[in-house]
Amino acid sequence: MTAPAELTVAPGAPPEAYLEVRDLRIHFPTDDGLVRSVDGLSFQLDRGRTLGIVGESGSGKSVTSLGILGLHNRRNARVSGQIWLDGQELVGASPETVRRLRGKTMAMIFQDPLSALNPYYTVGDQIIEAYRIHHQVSKPAARRHAIDLLDRVGIPQPARRVDDYPHQFSGGMRQRAMIAMSLSCDPELLIADEPTTALDVTVQAQILDLMRDLQEEFNSALILITHDLGVVAELADDVLVMYGGRCVEQGAAETVFNAAQHPYTWGLLGSMPRLDRDVRTRLLPIQGTPPSLITPPPGCVFHPRCPYAERDGIPCRTEVPELVPAESGHQVACHLPPAQRREIFTAEIAPKL
């Protein structure tokens, strides 16, 4: 990679987890300035586990996932840091090496299955292509495999539907086909970028059920990207909360939901729709607008929107809070003292949820 040397962290200790992302930075030089879409992100994920990445629009979730798959154009993106997949480092690897892993070892499910499938080829052709690019098999064998997969993801009459074009499928079926395609080579890492956002609610639930079942069956590592905390609560073992290209809070799903420690996470929890409340009162969107990624606010990126900024003289506007271990095994980047965070959560936040 052409990344400046000072941005690249020394290799350090060998990775322990199946997927280990270390200090990942993805910057885009543009006419307006350098867009720091991802700025120092680190996390780990093991096979059989699900990591939910949540955050508002523009927080860098998709850029991160495309970065892991090596899908950024090297001409307009600067990627640095390390991505260890099963002991192999990907940021410094050759494009050809990463290409061979793509679709085979790591696969992706995109948000909008209508635009993500090529309208000019049948669903079957596209699944067959995904399989044959990594396996030396005959077309009929690949076709049988495709029909199998379509069956597995719950497409009725798969032997016939395999010859349909994407526009002949309903939205939910297209997403099932997309999932079938991503599963065609039994990937060990599966990244789903808002897999249900484009679908209506009943279909959403079906797709999530399907993904849960398939993950158990394949024992893959799953990264589930969403801005819907409800989805995360259903599926994720761990949660990573992103804000302005950084991680602000990270930990086991249970702890993050039941003892959130970061003011931004509190805001997200407050804006989570709940069925037992009236539509108007249940949504408490976070005040303010997302931060600029070109000239982010100094100090804590969240400070312009944070109700607790500078409380009791903490240096929110000047010092960047580090992501540090908090109690119950999660990590938080906030200047508020832990005791105070716990107090605010129990006294002010939890009752409103």
Place this chain on the structure above:
Amino acid sequence: MAGPGPRPGRPSRPDIVVTYLGRRLIGAVLMLLVVSMVTFAIFFVVPLVAGGSSENLAARYVGRTAGSEEVADTAERLGFNDPLPVQYGRWLKGIVAGDEYDLGPSVERCPAPCFGYSFINRSPVWPELLDRLPVTLSLVVGAATIWLLAGVSIGVLSALRRGSVFDRAAMGVALGGVSLPIFFTGLLSLVIFSYGLGWTAPGSSFTPLLENPAQWAYNLILPWVTLAFLFAAIYARLTRAGMLETMSEDYIRTARAKGLPERRVVMKHGLRGALTPIVTIFGLDVSLLMGGAVLTESTFSLPGLGKYAIDAITTNDLPKVMGVTMLTAFFVVFANLIVDIVYGVVDPRVRLG
């Protein structure tokens, strides 16, 4: 494919295709009838409306030297005094069954398909058209092959290396190609390559392909390249625009996420969408040129249909002009039919029916 028969409630694909083709064919025939009426109207009715009499008309056919009595006589014998529908019917019948022209001293046969009879040459038009057709066909097929290959490949490369030196140079030349008239580029290339360097034939000769293929190509290479230059420029710009659009589609990202090599992503997934609109334009361009690449044929003195039409216009030989016009109309209607059918094959979203 292995699909076990038609789905209940939906007609099977072959049935749809047959009805679609049938409908298109009927449409094409109707279109030809309409076009023939319009052509007939232009050549027979408009001069009358503009104040001409059937004698004026007849005068054009027999030549200006004839006396007025003779002209009136001719008008009567050729049926110019009959009601218009009768004249149109006779003209149409001539195409199907042939016609006879009573010229006084002799009665001339015009065998089917009678596309008119030139009184100046005392010969039916159709055999002359047939004579000229191979020239135009050779010119157009050769040029079309060159411009399609050159235009599309340059367009693809330009799009992939957008902003590069190659892109700028190619688009600069293309702009020139679009804006320079063919008689200019034609004469320029004649001066340079033919009279100057002596590499190519100076035109005005045509050798049938079957007689001597090498000579055929040698005589045509300069007109081919000149005509192709103009169109290649247009096609390069169209392809570039189309490729830039399709390469930013979500399904391209999906194709990359599958692990396809970039070459395959471009050639299979990118080009397909970009070529679809080009199919339409190509069909129409070729069919229009088939009616006579007037400027190219005049510049290089090629005895094709375009040259024939120009010569007929200068000698005021209306039946010939009308014959070429009808033939052009036929080519255009036919090309439309082909384009429609090809479109149904190329773009699966086009609903047949």
